[in-house]
Amino acid sequence: MTSVLLAVNGTLMRGFELNGNLIAVNSRFVKEAQTAPCYRLWSINDKHPAMQKVAIGGKAIDLEIWEVPTGGLARILKQEPPGLCIGKIELSDGEMELGVLGEALLCDGQNEITGFGGWRAYCASKDAGSLKGRV
Template sequence: MENVQLAVNGTLMQGLELNGNLLAVGAVFVREALTEASYRLWSIDDRHPAMIKVKTGGSAIALEVWNVPSIGLGEILWQEPPGLCIGKIRLANGEIVLGVLGEPSLCEGKKDITQWGGWREYMNSLGTKPLT
């Protein structure tokens, strides 16, 4: 069975609400990483984040890289909240991996949380533990 590297930046991360979706398809945690400094992150009603690549004004965003069986990738995507999709993400080390991104329309009118550098950091700033 072929595997792919998948970068996740929100509730799919270790110990969070949807991490079980990765574990259910046999995904294995590889490492923590940062994106290159060309992404922005929004809070979608403080339930989950959405990350978008931008031409200007981007920052590095904290995420996790997982080794996922290819056959399970579709199942993971179907269980993601509406407006999230799989695309290519460039990491700070130049590596390109598949990852969870947000559709631009999902972020309209939502809170830009890029300054916190990641979902966990943002939720910690609220004094809220991310849902598990």
């Protein structure tokens, strides 16, 4: 295997600050996707999101699927913020892919943004100044 699919849900996505980490190892954007409706999302100090799979109260979260050369995967992960990790993410079509998740401790006490459906929508609403009532 020379590459692996990786689901990303925050600053690794196109147009965000850490997307260059994917590009630097010759990753290729594959498609936009959504998780199955069993995830929650938090804003970690408004710098990046963290997503967790839950039994109750989850929703579908927007993400991107990237094809990453296996040799570059560790390099990308080492550059991720502390508390983010890799796990299996269930997509809306029932497929399972590796993806970026957040440790429980990282999300504790942070702003839950699940209601926005994804990091891109949350950031757009911040820019528009309309954060009230969406969680």
